[in-house]
Amino acid sequence: MGFALVNIIPGRYVLTAIEDGWELQWAEEGVLKPYLRKWQTMEIASNEVKKVTLKIDGAGTAARAGSNKF
Known part of the structure; x- marks a missing residue:
């Protein structure tokens, strides 16, 4: 999966x-807290191409791997 x-604004994500x-109720305080340990930060420069693979987090636990290109 x-x-x-495309056309990502340069910056930190x-x-x-x-x-x-x-x-999920994203705006409610604490809802995303169980997922924080798997968040990844990255910096995107102008015209940069990156490939990132994230583990999908189902209810706070890794379920399967997904591949995303930026």
């Missing part, structure tokens, strides 16, 4: 992949 993001996370 994978996807590509925090990445995570959460399995079946569409129902």
